Amino acid sequence: MSHEYPFQLGISAINWVNEDVWTVGDHYTGEQVLADMQRLGFHGTENCRKFPKDTKALQEVLRAYDMRLTSQWKSVLFTDPRVREQEMQAFRAHVDFLEEMGCKHVVVCEITNSFQDYRKATSVQVEPLTEEEWGHLVEGLNQAGAYSHSKGLQLVYHYHAGTVVEGPREIEKLLKLTDPLLVGLLYDTGHAYYGGEDPLELLQTHFDRIAYMHIKSVRQEVLDWKRENNISFTEAVVKGLFTVPGDGCIDFAPIFREIRDRHYQGWIILEAEQDPTLADPVIYAERAKTYIASTWGNL
8 A cells, every 4th residue: 555554454345346236246357356456556355256266266366466365254154053063164164265365364244134144034124133042143153263263363253234233232242242362353334333333432342352344434315215214234235325434424533543542453444335337446445545544644
């Protein structure tokens, strides 16, 4: 990056290619995405469905664009003990893949009752977990965190809109019940705001558990429209719910000040999750870079 930060600034391929709504950004190839990232001056990104699946091929293409893999999302169904062993087996394979790619973090999200839960047709409202399900989730996360730790990776839990861990209460509960040595937190400004949390307050309260970050902003008018019309999360995303820092309603100055004062040195991944035909990823990434540099410089 042209601007020097104490943290590492990367960018997600989700700015180009959506992982949940496959029609959004599907025209891009992995190499087009990486070429754009390289031109923008980024050197770290998360995995993408358009990238090669084989580790050797992926390492080769990333090397060609002077890029490294920072992590990859892993959906889990730890609340259901009946599928625990197969879920843990898939999780271990995922961690082994990330270890081979040189990653230090594995991003995890429980998808029971969520928009991603392939076992059932879910409504706009997410059904909360029972106490028994919470117990299974915590057990699964601690077990997964222990395996990650044994491989030199840190498990970071991604609280997420439209899932069972979305708002302040669930985040607080998850962190209280899980082993802090095994389960870290992925700090996401956009999903914090969506879930009714003050992103700054969340950062201040749980900084010691935060090991990885996503930064994006929220368009308040789209969030209001979603809530007033009982629209699904994915539909709101397609309509432009999220945008880059500097373009939405989140003030990043106090957030960056906190990051600076707490000496955070890990990865911060720039996200927007917009329809690239409506919001050009390169233009928005350039705007975000300018905003971040200016905001950081004015602290």
